[in-house]
Amino acid sequence: MKPGSLDDQLEVAEDSEQLVHNLAEHIYDLSKLALDARGQFTISLSGGSTPKALYEYLASDYHEKLSWGSILWFIGDERCVPHDDKDSNYKMINEALFSKAPVPRSNVFATEGQDKDPKAAAAQYDSIMRQVVPARTSGFPCFDLVLLGLGPDGHTCSLFPDSPALKNQENCFVENWVEKFNAFRLTTTYPVLNAARNVIFLAAGKEKAEILNKVLNQPDAGFPAQKIHPTPGRLQWFVDKAAVAEVNTASSTR
Ligand code: 6PG
Numbered sequence: 001m002k003p004g005s006l007d008d009q010l011e012v013a014e015d016s017e018q019l020v021h022n023l024a025e026h027i028y029d030l031s032k033l034a035l036d037a038r039g040q041f042t043i044s045l046s047g048g049s050t051p052k053a054l055y056e057y058l059a060s061d062y063h064e065k066l067s068w069g070s071i072l073w074f075i076g077d078e079r080c081v082p083h084d085d086k087d088s089n090y091k092m093i094n095e096a097l098f099s100k101a102p103v104p105r106s107n108v109f110a111t112e113g114q115d116k117d118p119k120a121a122a123a124q125y126d127s128i129m130r131q132v133v134p135a136r137t138s139g140f141p142c143f144d145l146v147l148l149g150l151g152p153d154g155h156t157c158s159l160f161p162d163s164p165a166l167k168n169q170e171n172c173f174v175e176n177w178v179e180k181f182n183a184f185r186l187t188t189t190y191p192v193l194n195a196a197r198n199v200i201f202l203a204a205g206k207e208k209a210e211i212l213n214k215v216l217n218q219p220d221a222g223f224p225a226q227k228i229h230p231t232p233g234r235l236q237w238f239v240d241k242a243a244v245a246e247v248n249t250a251s252s253t254r
Contacts, residue, residue: 006216010247013240016204020054023202023238027058027145028065030198034144035070041144042133044076044188046157047089048149050202052096059100068102072132073109076146077158077187080114080121080175111186118175118184125186126173140195141172146230148193148201152211154223156201157193158185165189166224190227199230206242213246 011026013019027043034041045051058066075089083090090110098108109128114121133141148156158176159165165176165187172192175184193199203212215225216237228235 006247009236010244011236011238012244013238015242016050016053016240019202019204019238019240020057023054023200024057024062026200026238028062030145031066031071034197035067038134038144039070041067041071042074042141043071044074044143044146044192044196045089045093046076046147046149046202047078047092048151050149050204051147052092054147054202055093055096056100059097063101066101069104069107071103072107073098073103074129074133074143075110076148077185078111078114079158080118080184080186082115083110085115114186118186122171122173122175122186126171129172129188129192136195138191138195140191142233143192143196145198145200146188146193146196148199148225148228150201150203150208150211150215150225152207154211154215154221154225156225156228158187159190159224159227160185161222161224163224166227193228194230195233196230197233199228199233199235201225201228201235201237202239203237203243204240206245208239208243209246212237212239212243216247 013022031041078089079087081087111121111125129141136142153161160178163176163178165174168174168189171189173188176187178185214221215223
């Protein structure tokens with residue numbers, strides 16, 4: 001299979017439960033490689049509903065397997081609400097993972113003040129990311145793993161179509177005005193996403209089938225998710241059969 005080809009990138013599971021199990025084991029494998037090579041595993045987590053089951057599964061079934069003390073957790077994007085708000089990505093991830101596993105609080109890096117001053121909160125998180133996550137040749141922080149979701153409009157992280165952050169090539173993490181929400185979001189930028197050793201999209205369910213097919217098979221469509229090309233890192237899509245129902249691929253179910 002040609003490296004970087006669509007078939008090489010797609011990991012197709014029977015259903016969302018198998019996707020979660022496959023991805024959890026892959027994350028465990030990546031963590032061992034990172035710990036052997038660098039003594040730590042840096043990961044940027046996706047928000048949204050799809051990854052919640054993954055986080056819960058890691059906390060339960062990998063409770064004894066993961067080296068929790070050597071994993072550094074970042075939030076890839078955040079809503080500009082307090083961390084106890086129902087829409088907060090940190091709240092979802094804390095409830096699903098951080099509060100259910102032996103995660104040292106000092107290993108969790110969350111935004112602060114995002115509900116009061118998005119610009120300042122983004123700048124502070126940008127600085128923390130640069131301090132904590134070592135850079136490689138790009139000069140940008142190089143995460144061992146970035147987990148991403150795919151929105152119905154082809155957004156990922158909080159990089160929405162026609163939003164200002166799409167053009168940002170100098171910051172790591174910024175506030176981003178999202179017209180359709182009439183609100184700011186905070187998001188990791190392309191330079192960091194594309195500097196990662198591994199970038200993995202999660203997409204499950206039939207509601208993702210149409211957008212996933214467009215993102216994978218209409219390269220000139222201009223969706224934000226199509227500008228994720230980790231170099232020299234690896235891009236993978238962990239999907240289930242329902243999500244790839246419209247995608248023409250020879251990939252087999254794992
Ligand atoms: C967010 C996410 C966003 C998400 C997609 C998919 O803050 O909402 O980071 O990019 O991954 O919107 O969300 P679902 O997994 O809920 O479909």
